[in-house]
Amino acid sequence: xxxxxxxxxxxxxxxxxxxxxxxxxxxxxxxxxxxxxxxxxxxxxxxxxxxxxxxxxxxxxxxxxxxxxxxxxxxxxxxxxxxxxxxxxxxxxxxxxxxxxxxxxxxxxxxxxxxxxxxxxxxxxxxxxxxxxxxxxxxxxxxxxxxxxxxxxxxxxxxxxxxxxxxxxxxxxxxxxxxxxxxxxxxxxxxxxxxxxxxxxxxxxxxxxxxxxxxxxxxxxxxxxxxxxxxxxxxxxxxxxxxxxxxxxxxxxxxxxxxxxxxxxxxxxxxxxxxxxxxxxxxxxxxxx
Amino acid sequence: xxxxxxxxxxxxxxxxxxxxxxxxxxxxxxxxxxxxxxxxxxxxxxxxxxxxxxxxxxxxxxxxxxxxxxxxxxxxxxxxxxxxxxxxxxxxxxxxxxxxxxxxxxxxxxxxxxxxxxxxxxxxxxxxxxxxxxxxxxxxxxxxxxxxxxxxxxxxxxxxxxxxxxxxxxxxxxxxxxxxxxxxxxxxxxxxxxxxxxxxxxxxxxxxxxxxxxxxxxxxxxxxxxxxxxxxxxxxxxxxxxxxxxxxxxxxxxxxxxxxxxxxxxxxxxxxxxxxxxxxxxxxxxxxxxxxxxxxxxxxxxxxxxxxxxxxxxxxxxxxxxxxxxxxxxxxxxxxxxxxxxxxxxxxxxxxxxxxxxxxxxxxxxxxxxxxxxxxxxxxxxxxxxxxxxxxxxxxxxxxxxxxxxxxxxxxxxxxxxxxxxxxxxxxxxxxxxxxxxxxxxxxxxxxxxxxxxxxxxxxxxxxxxxxxxxxxxxxxxxxxxxxxxxxxxxxxxxxxxxxxxxxxxxxxxxxxxxxxxxxxxxxxxxxxxxxxxxxxxxxxxxxxxxxxxxxxxxxxxxxxxxxxxx
Numbered sequence: 001x002x003x004x005x006x007x008x009x010x011x012x013x014x015x016x017x018x019x020x021x022x023x024x025x026x027x028x029x030x031x032x033x034x035x036x037x038x039x040x041x042x043x044x045x046x047x048x049x050x051x052x053x054x055x056x057x058x059x060x061x062x063x064x065x066x067x068x069x070x071x072x073x074x075x076x077x078x079x080x081x082x083x084x085x086x087x088x089x090x091x092x093x094x095x096x097x098x099x100x101x102x103x104x105x106x107x108x109x110x111x112x113x114x115x116x117x118x119x120x121x122x123x124x125x126x127x128x129x130x131x132x133x134x135x136x137x138x139x140x141x142x143x144x145x146x147x148x149x150x151x152x153x154x155x156x157x158x159x160x161x162x163x164x165x166x167x168x169x170x171x172x173x174x175x176x177x178x179x180x181x182x183x184x185x186x187x188x189x190x191x192x193x194x195x196x197x198x199x200x201x202x203x204x205x206x207x208x209x210x211x212x213x214x215x216x217x218x219x220x221x222x223x224x225x226x227x228x229x230x231x232x233x234x235x236x237x238x239x240x241x242x243x244x245x246x247x248x249x250x251x252x253x254x255x256x257x258x259x260x261x262x263x264x265x266x267x268x269x270x271x272x273x274x275x276x277x278x279x280x281x282x283x284x285x286x287x288x289x
Numbered sequence: 290x291x292x293x294x295x296x297x298x299x300x301x302x303x304x305x306x307x308x309x310x311x312x313x314x315x316x317x318x319x320x321x322x323x324x325x326x327x328x329x330x331x332x333x334x335x336x337x338x339x340x341x342x343x344x345x346x347x348x349x350x351x352x353x354x355x356x357x358x359x360x361x362x363x364x365x366x367x368x369x370x371x372x373x374x375x376x377x378x379x380x381x382x383x384x385x386x387x388x389x390x391x392x393x394x395x396x397x398x399x400x401x402x403x404x405x406x407x408x409x410x411x412x413x414x415x416x417x418x419x420x421x422x423x424x425x426x427x428x429x430x431x432x433x434x435x436x437x438x439x440x441x442x443x444x445x446x447x448x449x450x451x452x453x454x455x456x457x458x459x460x461x462x463x464x465x466x467x468x469x470x471x472x473x474x475x476x477x478x479x480x481x482x483x484x485x486x487x488x489x490x491x492x493x494x495x496x497x498x499x500x501x502x503x504x505x506x507x508x509x510x511x512x513x514x515x516x517x518x519x520x521x522x523x524x525x526x527x528x529x530x531x532x533x534x535x536x537x538x539x540x541x542x543x544x545x546x547x548x549x550x551x552x553x554x555x556x557x558x559x560x561x562x563x564x565x566x567x568x569x570x571x572x573x574x575x576x577x578x579x580x581x582x583x584x585x586x587x588x589x590x591x592x593x594x595x596x597x598x599x600x601x602x603x604x605x606x607x608x609x610x611x612x613x614x615x616x617x618x619x620x621x622x623x624x625x626x627x628x629x630x631x632x633x634x635x636x637x638x639x640x641x642x643x644x645x646x647x648x649x650x651x652x653x654x655x656x657x658x659x660x661x662x663x664x665x666x667x668x669x670x671x672x673x674x675x676x677x678x679x680x681x682x683x684x685x686x687x688x689x690x691x692x693x694x695x696x697x698x699x700x701x702x703x704x705x706x707x708x709x710x711x712x713x714x715x716x717x718x719x720x721x722x723x724x725x726x727x728x729x730x731x732x733x734x735x736x737x738x739x740x741x742x743x744x745x746x747x748x749x750x751x752x753x754x755x756x757x758x759x760x761x762x763x764x765x766x767x768x769x770x771x772x773x774x775x776x777x778x779x780x781x782x783x784x785x786x787x788x789x790x791x792x793x794x795x796x797x798x799x800x801x802x803x804x805x806x807x808x809x810x811x812x813x814x815x816x817x818x819x820x821x822x823x824x825x826x827x828x829x830x831x832x833x834x835x836x837x838x839x840x841x842x843x844x845x846x847x848x849x850x851x852x853x854x855x856x
Contacts, residue, residue, distance in 0.1 A: 037290075191387070191390040191391075192347055192350055192351050192355075192387060192390060192391040193347050193350070193391065194347075194390060194391055194392040195343075195344050195347055195391060195392035195393060195396075195405055196329045196392050196405070197329075197392070198340075198343045198344070198347065199329035199330075199331070199340045199343065199344075199405075200328045200329040202339065202340075202343060215335075219332065223328070
């Protein structure tokens with residue numbers, strides 16, 4: 001069956017390659033020093049969506065992202081790999097959002113898109129590591145959710161069969177559509193960008209991304225698919241009070257730059273008694289177990 | 290994330306060569322595909338260049354994050370034989386899938402058949418990136434360029450039938466070699482007979498050492514003219530694996546490029562289509578096929594040279610001995626600087642050659658649609674001659690340099706380089722075939738020698754000198770050209786074929802080194818930050834070598850041959 005799929009994607013600083021300039025003197029993230037990338041687990045999510053599209057060419061895959069205008073790059077990245085289009089939520093009123101305000105914004109946009117069968121996102125973003133946004137979106141939309149998904153095995157008769165990662169193994173679950181799925185990093189890696197799609201969509205942009213002196217304006221007028229949708233709070237009929245900083249109960253009180261220091265060391269022999277003692281100690285201190 | 294393209298700005302430098310404007314304008318025929326509504330076709334020169342950069346970024350990404358990651362596993366597993374079929378190493382299958390999803394097939398083909406219409410310059414760059422990650426996989430991937438020969442000489446019906454399949458990612462092979470026909474392809478015996486009943490050709494016989502021999506679409510050299518014994522009795526055929534009739538009898542166990550399957554094939558009444566005209570198989574089509582393949586090996590060599598240099602450099606930066614990082618020892622940085630100089634000079638030669646090939650092939654392709662102007666015809670002939678003269682030097686020198694760089698990478702690693710856990714041993718094994726297949730270096734010398742004797746290269750050197758801005762390095766090359774000219778005249782005047790053949794390699798090396806010196810001086814004048822060091826090092830190496838070789842040549846007579854003849 002053909003589906004309408006929204007992939008939730010976030011542009012994040014590449015925290016996997018942190019250099020010495022990664023933090024500012026004030027202890028905040030120095031975004032200029034970290035390249036902005038497509039959140040890795042969102043790419044795993046996109047791959048699941050694209051596999052469904054491979055099974056039915058009529059399946060529609062769109063990328064939904066929230067961020068500053070340059071986050072349009074995430075939509076293009078998605079289109080290069082196979083997505084049909086995307087929507088960028090960008091507005092000063094969206095800025096400073098915690099997970100609650102973010103999921104409110106995304107849920108509102110998904111309602112606006114309408115008729116969505118499947119919302120797929122990564123388990124979590126590498127900058128916040130909360131894993132809250134996907135489940136909160138499901139909650140706000142009143143949809144079922146499957147988290148930690150590794151593979152969408154099939155979708156038949158309005159039901160999705162999904163393999164998910166659980167402690168010590170995997171389980172296969174079935175859930176009715178519409179559905180929110182969050183995908184784990186252990187899922188299949190996303191396919192690379194496709195040469196022809198890159199050639200076709202490389203000038204796709206949201207209105208705010210286009211500089212006044214842009215030389216490809218004429219091309220964008222001729223080719224409507226190069227104009228990506230950009231939505232403000234008002235465009236998605238959102239409540240400004242629930243968006244951005246004002247909609248975020250989480251407040252950052254203080255940020256500290258912590259340098260780990262070696263504590264006292266213990267020398268253990270390889271004897272059974274020492275090993276057992278160490279295991280007990282680690283269990284008691286809840287370091288393992 | 291690692292990216293083999295963006296990590297090496299030298300490649301982007303060559304992509305932005307001043308001649309590209311003319312080349313791309315010709316290639317895109319006034320950007321007519323975009324006007325016809327093909328949505329991925331470029332609308333102007335800048336747009337085309339942007340497309341090239343983007344395709345190379347994709348290739349660099351796949352190379353670094355898929356092919357390179359899989360390369361060790363592919364090397365260890367290799368392909369195997371199952372019921373007369375070749376089965377790729379499991380990670381090779383993954384490599385094929387990823388490159389197909391990235392749309393990196395049919396790259397040189399016109400868009401009307403589903404291709405990307407990329408010029409050879411860009412194809413060679415992509416080839417280089419793929420080879421740097423996994424030289425064996427580059428064979429499988431770059432054999433797609435056999436389709437160029439089918440496009441040039443096949444019928445429109447054959448084009449429509451086969452080209453879209455290559456664009457979709459099917460693989461190719463060129464079935465030339467036989468047990469008794471290696472370097473001497475005139476001896477090919479595989480028999481082609483016309484089946485009147487089925488109105489098709491039938492192939493019977495054996496082919497050996499066929500790279501990617503169980504491919505989807507084969508170009509086959511076979512003897513169609515009964516009773517003939519030389520090249521004039523050979524024709525080229527297309528064999529489609531879907532029709533069956535060709536089995537893989539054996540897969541060779543090789544020193545290197547383990548991922549690239551080298552097959553022995555048996556043809557049992559295999560149905561085939563004639564490609565082009567009868568009797569032109571070897572004389573015309575295989576020559577075209579081989580020239581393309583030779584450029585592919587030159588690109589493969591440059592890719593591996595880069596990887597060997599990277600491995601050597603990384604190790605030298607990390608490894609400390611005698612309380613000092615080994616990169617600071619003159620003996621080590623001498624090696625590294627020569628590796629880099631050979632890499633940079635060789636790459637420059639590769640892309641100069643690729644541009645010549647592009648310029649003449651673009652004009653040749655335009656001639657398929659309309660009559661060329663007299664100026665265009667003159668230009669096409671000139672570039673055709675330059676492409677023919679440059680291909681054997683680009684292939685020969687780069688394949689030798691890849692071997693030298695792989696050797697030096699191991700030297701820098703010391704004992705560790707001899708251990709199988711380090712990549713440099715694989716590079717060393719993989720590189721060895723480069724100077725053998727698609728014509729050994731000795732045969733590249735044979736292909737180049739006529740241009741040495743008739744002064745083509747000398748004229749090239751003089752033209753390049755005239756265009757090079759005055760600088761110290763240029764002044765140092767000038768006397769070397771004089772030495773070269775005298776050495777060539779000396780050998781010509783000796784008027785003895787055996788002396789001529791014996792000294793040809795030395796003249797060839799001198800030719801290549803002087804031309805590459807001039808190329809790298811030009812590169813350094815436009816991008817000193819990238820090439821100034823290499824230009825300096827390379828010109829010194831050329832001085833060292835050209836002086837020694839000219840001395841050798843000028844002191845050689847017919848009587849000296851006796852001391853060399855083997856018994």
